[in-house]
Amino acid sequence: MPLTLRRRMRAGLLAAASAAVIAATSPSPIPLGIGDPLFPHLGNPGYDVLAYDIALDYSGDNTAPLDAVTVLDARALTRLQRINLDFDRGTVTSVEVDGEPAAFARAGEDLVVTPDAPVEASARTRITVKHTSVPTGKNDGGWVRTGDGLVMANQADAAHRVFPCNDHPSDKAMFTFRITTRKPDLTAVASGLPIDVRTSAADGAVTAAYRTSRPMATELAQVSIGRNAVVRRTGPHGLPLRDVVRTEDRETIEPWLAKTPDHLRWMESRVGRYPFETYGVLAADVTTGFALETQTLSLFERRLFTEPRLPAWYVESIMVHELAHHWFGNSVSPRNWSDLWLSEGHATWYEALFTEDRTGRSLQERMRNAYRRSDQWRAAGGPPAAPEQPAPGRKLSLFRPVVYDGSALVLYALRAEIGQAAFDRLERSWVGEHAHGSASTADFVRLASRTAARDLTGFFQEWLYARKTPAMPGHPDWTSDAPAEAGGKAAKS
Template sequence: MTRLSVDAAKGRVRAPLGSRVAARSRAPRHAALAALLILAGTACGGHASAGTAGSAGVGDRLFPALGNGGYDVTHYDLDLDYVPETNRLAGSAVVTARATQGLSRFDLDFAGMTVRGATVDGAPAEVARDGAELTLTPDKPIAKGRTFRAEVAYDGVPRTIEDDEGAVEGWVETDDGATALGEPTGSMTWFPGNHHPSDKATYDITVAVPKDADGDPYDVVSNGELVAEEDRGDRVVRHWRTEEPMASYLATVAVGTFDITRTRTSDGLPVYLAVDPEEAEGADGIEELVPEVVDWASERFGPYPFSSTGAVVDHLPGLGYALETQTKPYFDSAPDETLVVHELAHQWFGNSVTPRAWKDMWLNEGFATYAEWLWQEDRGGRTAAQTFASFYDGTHPESEGIWDFPPAEPPGAGEVSAPPVYGRGAMTLHKVREAVGDEAFFSILRTWTERHRHANADTAQFIALCERTSGKDLTALFTTWLRKEGRPEHI
């Protein structure tokens, strides 16, 4: 993620649209599931069963309630029906998972909307809710090691989460539709799941949308590749598939009116670009820039980790940030060149190689920020050393606040996207580059993205790789730049 200005809040969502029309009929799967779920009820019955309850939360220091214990999700199949005029969403989420313990019941993270019922392996399951915890008790206990399928039917108006500074995430209305933005907790507002970055999965996301008054369908853009499109008369259904593992905070759906461009990189990688017509003039050139950045980053960081790339340029200027949604970074308005570099660099650092815990976000943001420095350096602009110096002496416009806390020790959930994670994280990488030399440094980056491709990793693993590759003890360097309070006295 990138804030357009480091000290600016991400902005507040606009007021709801004025005119509304009645919601239309839902997709067929919703009706079929609803009929089955009449038998399920919604109260926890408490019948005895073998196994134990999966934990609520995975023990993340910064987000203790996020994620759930007892299972590992392998796939999400989301069948959604959305009406922009009413901002109502009807959904069926099929969560395929493997039990890592015997389960008498288990939790899913889900905030808001109405749960109509649930099944586990086709049998009605008991449902209970407590805040953002959705607890399912299956008809029979689930044995350790067994793969199971939980299906949840739900509907309503999805929430937009807003923090004390006005930063918004979740399901955010735009002037012609909506967009789903998930970092760090927003994805649980539009589908139930195991919403912690340590549990990555593949996705099928199918979205039905109506046609407007002129008979034109709304566009729907999501992660991965568009594998099917169907016109059902009053609605159009689009099916997007992500075959590489993805953390839930990177999942997205953008509904609205877009100019769609399909092209390819020099290596033949498909590029899918969706640009709001109101941003078309400012985004002129992005069709050439995205493939150029992907080609450059592939040389620097190793092969591009996904089967397609692209971008969504929306018209939501009050949002105030961009997000590295997998395969198609989201921009709230026409982005500048370095912002495109930053979000595309995240496809390697954060999306493919994902932190095991939120405290290690510097592995995302520090790397993506340093990619900006490298891009400028490689194109004859300021060198990375010059950019480092401007951050250190406070003359860089994004240097404010970088000494507030050590980048590997964010004090709370609100600091995972704060300046030290970005600027001082990038400075740490530059100090590593100085210490080990360019050959070893870029070997480290390529090895990092290859070794942990589509997986999770942490700071300790990165330090170990740096020391093993360089043959040097870098304890003092990482202690000074990642973990010590305040501005280092010597550079």
């Protein structure tokens, strides 16, 4: 054995032994969080993830764990003796920090890594985790099994059920995906644009690589694997569009896919240029009960496009809703999950505006109906910017009516309060000033006040935090039905 190899092996063994000693003499690993009001144990303090590189090896069996390697490039915000990553469900076989073996332990839904030496504040560090990624079939997010493969649905707190990460929208990062498939009829697609495709001479396995050109929140990551066709076209300003559909559905769904360029032009006419490198529709063979704005490749149930009983205006409204999220929610992500109203309220707002513009279905009437039910929604789940925690074991119960039409109602009231011109300036300024970052309700209140040239704190305090819906500007005759439960207590969902 060459001397240099012996030295490297000895160094690795000493590093592993040293890490084990540190782990044995330090306090027991504990799960951490950044203190999100709704998900207090989500995210981790002390570092900022700059980039993820995620390699997934898919055997063709969507019930079997995938072999995976996740590499995180991060910057320490403080001196780190331990590094907590959000990760649940998979099996970890090894961890390295900057190329050296590191001790690791599980604590709740955290993977707690103890490097050989502390990572100093402001230092860059690389964490490499070899693990499995498990599609359990549970209806709680992460991997979702399709009729012929897998897709991701990570919102709100399920990305860490797929890969180790800092699973909070306030820590966005660049992503590279490398997906290996071992059957010739399978196609793998991910968020971002393709950068490489390689076929193994040894066994014919195909590895497709994708990379984002803008930062992405973990909850918005998408990987699709299945017997799919990738349909390409061009959008406004030469934007590359790609849709992913089951090969057998391609002709049936094409009339809907062909509408995306028009949807993009409509959105751009209101809030400015589309903020990402590509866009597309992923029509998956799943029954989830929702669509999802996964970045650059929005997830939809295929039946949305194949069920003849669904009216055309409704299908397009859902498509525009998920597209609008790419400005509101994807480019400008919520700082905390209690800021969700900014994402869902705006997506609902533009969905409703589009429907009125194209079909004449009245926005005012929709908002009047929302106002009538607003007090009930606030009682059932809290006001728009102070939602109650989701029910235990039912994280998706966070997505209540108050964050959709109940929050679009806030925007309707704001437009009436400050006027159409100021409102339009505010919308463009919001997605421009906070592009590719995270922003809070307080940021929106400040920008709205600056745009309107007057303090709107009192207006927003009532509309966003009160249990009773304020009077609608310009519509003193509008009334809201009383909550079914006396005292305004929130009903359990």
